[in-house]
Ligand SMILES: Nc1c(NC[C@H](O)[C@H](O)[C@H](O)CO)[nH]c(=O)[nH]c1=O
């Protein structure tokens with residue numbers, strides 16, 4: 432299983448803490464470092480576009496987008512938070528690659544710290560969510576029922592991740 436992490440350079444220190452949490456969650460799920468692809472974008476607003484580009488490479492079974500939005504003095508926060516949440520959902524649905532919404536939307540810095548450090552690092556849960564959704568995707572697209580979808584996805588450029596899952600015979604647990 433290969434997982435992509437796209438992180439922002441906005442609020443970099445907090446985001447790096449979240450990424451550490453994500454990697455802890457992935458490690459517990461036996462995802463090796465070599466199967467984690469990591470890249471960065473300027474801010475949260477750029478996450479959906481980058482997630483789309485990465486999904487279209489067909490190299491990841493799931494993608495985690497992570498960033499930190501902190502409320503400022505204007506409506507900027509509200510517009511970005513709404514656009515990013517909807518954008519990330521859309522990319523997952525459009526590409527059939529699960530995209531985890533790993534963006535904290537906080538009123539202040541303390542709220543961020545409370546959710547990105549110690550035992551309440553939300554990144555940890557996002558790592559596990561990505562693995563669960565990647566497995567679900569494999570079940571959905573890698574089994575017999577998924578043959579047609581797989582061909583369609585291959586034609587659209589979703590090659591590698593699907594080839595990997597197709598080469599293993601999997602017993603479906605979800606469907
Ligand atoms: N204020 C925050 C931003 N703002 C930047 C935008 O995300 C974007 O990069 C810019 O509007 C150019 O398109 N980004 C965050 O991730 N967090 C913030 O608190």
Ligand SMILES: CC(=O)[C@@H](O)COP(=O)(O)O
Pocket residue numbers: 502503504505506507508
């Ligand atoms: C420009 C930004 O990304 C953001 O920080 C806006 O903050 P504010 O709402 O205080 O203008």
